[in-house]
Amino acid sequence: MGLSYSVGYICAISGNREDLEKVPAAAQKIYEDKQAWCKALSKDEQSSYGTFETSWCEDYTNAIKSAAESALSGDSLPAFVFTAVEDDSSHGIMDEVMKALDEALPGLVIVLCAEYERKKCIFISPPGESSLNLNEFDLFEGRNDWKHAAKLFRGCQALTCLRLPWGKTLSIGPRTFQGCTNLTALILPKEVTKIDETAFENCPNLTIYAPSKSFAREFAKEHSIRSRVYKA
Secondary structure, three states, X not given: OOOOOEEEEEEEEEOOHHHHHOHHHHHHHHHHHHHHHHHOOOHHHHHHHHHHHHHHHHHHXXXXXXXXXXXXXXXXXXXXXXXXXXXXXXXXXXXXXXXXXXXXXXXXXXXXXEEEOOEEEXXXXXXXXXXOOOOXXXXXXXXXXXXXXXXXXXXXXXXXXXXXXXXXXXXXXXXXXXOOOOOOEEEOOOXXXXXXXXXXXXXXXXXXXXXXXXXXXXXXXXXXXXXXXXXX
């Protein structure tokens, strides 16, 4: 029997280095809590759903730990990306893991792209808030929270580093990052194809990191914004 659905996730997590250093331990704690939950179930409950839920939780948290540890090695920017897949057997566990990480480290910025068939949806949790909820809408209806990014980030002094996930054509609208005076690093994928002239007003410390010859890189050059080539 085939799966009734399969969702692919690309998740970009950014923050200051101090917060990123806490990610592996936070992910491990999420898994250990899930283990404790499973052990408290009856044997029948463990065999019917507890064991495989715990196994999926381990897979997701291991992916987070591995990506975070890799980003922390050397002089890399305080941001990383990991991918995951959810299907019938793991439904709801990705949401559980990401929500727990968001609550444990609210200073992180989480941008998550979910793709189901041809529908893509964006979830954003800005720094200082624990607002990530993958179950707050019906994925099959589709939604693009990036349209509301300006409301989330405009004037956000807590925003220091932000990485956007690849895999979705993105445009950055008017005054999206206006007044983010502490934003020092914005990592943009090649899929960014439009940036409004006012997107980075009053961002004096900003450096844009983008692939060579990408739209974002050329935009930065044309608008005298510091930029560096970044290989995703």
